[in-house]
Amino acid sequence: MSSRPTDPAVLGVVVDDRGVTARSRDEVILDVLFDGRRIWSFWLHRDGEPSGRDHVVAWPAALRTFLEGTARISVAVSRTGQVVFDEEVVLGDGEGRIDISDADGNPLALDKSFRRVKTFESRSREQMKPLLGAMEEVLAALHGIGVDAFVAYGTLLGAVRDGTFIGHDSDADLGYVSRHDHPADVALESYRIQRALTRLGYRTDRYSAAAIKVYVSEEGGITRGLDVFGGFLRDGKLHLMGEIRAPFASEWMWPLGTVELDGHAFPAPAQPERLLEVTYGPSWRVPDPAFQFVTPTSTTRRLNGWFRGLRGDRSMWDRRYSRPATTALEPSPFVQAVAEAEGLDARFVDIGCGRGADTWWLASQGASAVGTDFVRRGYAAAQERAQAEGADARFHFMNLLETRSVLGTSALVAATTPPGVRTVVTARHVADCVNDAALANLWRAGRMLLAGGGRMHVEFLTRRAGDGYGRAHRVFAVRPVTVAESAKAAGAVIRGREIVPVGDDADEKGSRVCRMVMEW
C-alpha cells in the first residue's frame, strides 16, 4: 500500500486541456473545483504521469465531454483547503460556460473511481430526506426478516466522522454479518433474504452470492437502489463483500449499536471504529475524496471464488437496455428461418431474448413463445405489449451464470408447457458472447427444456469482419467446431449446421453467422 499523503508544498500548478499539472515532493490529495464546486479529487503521484519534476494528471474520460468553455477553476489541497491554483481557465473551443451537470440539470462530480455521479455535496438536507427514508425502510425490512443489517462503508464513515453523509459520496451502503461461518451457508442465507424481500414487494438485483441491491420507490417515481453487502466471521476474520477480509472479534460487531446520520439513528456495528479501521486503514478519520481500496489479491481471490462470477457483462447490457430501443420489435432473419423449418404449432423458448423482439414476433404469428434473459429491463417493453394485447408471449428472468436460475426457470417453463406440445429452443447470439460456465448452462437449459423431445437452434457469429456487425451485437467470433464440441459434451447431438452471411453488405468478405441445430 502506498503511504498516505501528508501535507506538502504544492508548486507550479497549471490547468489546461491536458489536465492538472503540479509539483510536490510528497504525495498529496488535490481537489479540483469548477466555479467553487468540487468536481474531482486525485492523488497527484498515484494518479499522475511524471513529467520532469512535475506530475500531469489527465482529465478523466468521464469529465472530458464537459470541458468545452470557460470556468473558474481552483485546485486545493484536500486536507487543508489551501488553494494552490485559482484562475479563469479556457478549455477546448472556449465557447460558453462549462456546466458539469446531467440532462436534467443535476450537478455532477466524479467519485473515487472517476465515474460521473450525483454527489451528496450538491444536495440540500431536504434533498437528502428521501435517501434517509429509503435507508430506514430497507433496514426495517431486513430487521423484520431477522437480518441484523447496519450502515456500512462510506455511509458509516460519514456517520461516525461527522454525523452526516460524506459530501463526495453518492450512494448509501448497507451491510450485515451472517451468523453462519461457511461461505455456502452465507450464500444460501443471501438467497433467502432476497426471496423474503421479493415477497415484501421489493425489486432486487443480485450482484454476487452474498450481495444484492434493493430498490425503493420514492416520491415522483424515482427509484433508488441500495447495496446490501453480506459478510461473515470465520477463523477470527471478518469477510465483508466487496473488499474486506481482516482480523475481527465478534464483540466488535454484536450487539449492534447506533450511529447518527443527519439526526436519524441508524444501526451500526457495536464498535464502528473497528470496522472503519479495517475498511479504510488507520487514518480513516482524515477525509480522502480520492480514496481507493487496495484490496489484497488473496482477499479478492477468496471473495471471487466463493461468491462472484454471476454478472459477466451485465453492466454493459444494463446500460444498453436502459436506452429505449432504436427500432421497432422486428424479427431476426434467424427466428423467421426457425419458424419456417419448425412450423408455428410448437412452444418456442428463446434464451437470451434481449428486447424480446423474436419472442414477440412468434407470439404475434400465433405461436406460444417464451423469452428469457438476465436483464429484465431488456424485455420489459415487449412483455408489457404482450400483456396489453393478450399475445401468448411470456418472459422470465434467467441468468446463465447462475445455475440455480437456469434450473429453476427451465423447470418453470417446462412445467407450464402443455402436455403433447413440442418445444423448440432458440438462442441467438448467446454462444458468441458468454463464457464457458454460461455456455454449459445454456446446454443445461436446452437439455431440460427438451427432455420431452424437440430441437434447439442456435445462431452465433463465426466470422467477424470490419462491417460493424460484431460490434453492434456485442459478440465475438467463435468456431462452429468449438460450439459443437461444447454442446456434444453436454449430451447434444448436432443435426445440422449452416453458415450464413450477415450485415448490410452481405458479401464474401462480410461477417458470417453459423446456425446450428441440435437435439438431446
Place this chain on the structure above:
Amino acid sequence: MKKLARRVINQSQADLRARIASLEEEVQECRELNRRVAELTDVVTEVLAGVASDDQARVRKALEAYEAGL
C-alpha cells in the same frame, strides 16, 4: 560448477513458481464449488418439496415463487 549450481537453483525456483501457480488454480477451483453447492442446495430446498407432493399446481407455484425471487 557455480554455473551448474545456479542453473539447478534457477530451475528449481521456476518449478516451485509453476507449482504455486497450479496450486493457486486448484484452490480457486475448490472455492468455486462453494457457490455450486449453495445453488444446488437452494434449488432442492425450495423446489423439491413441491415436486415430491405430486401436486402440479403446487409445483408450478413453487417454481413461480422461485423465479420471482432470483
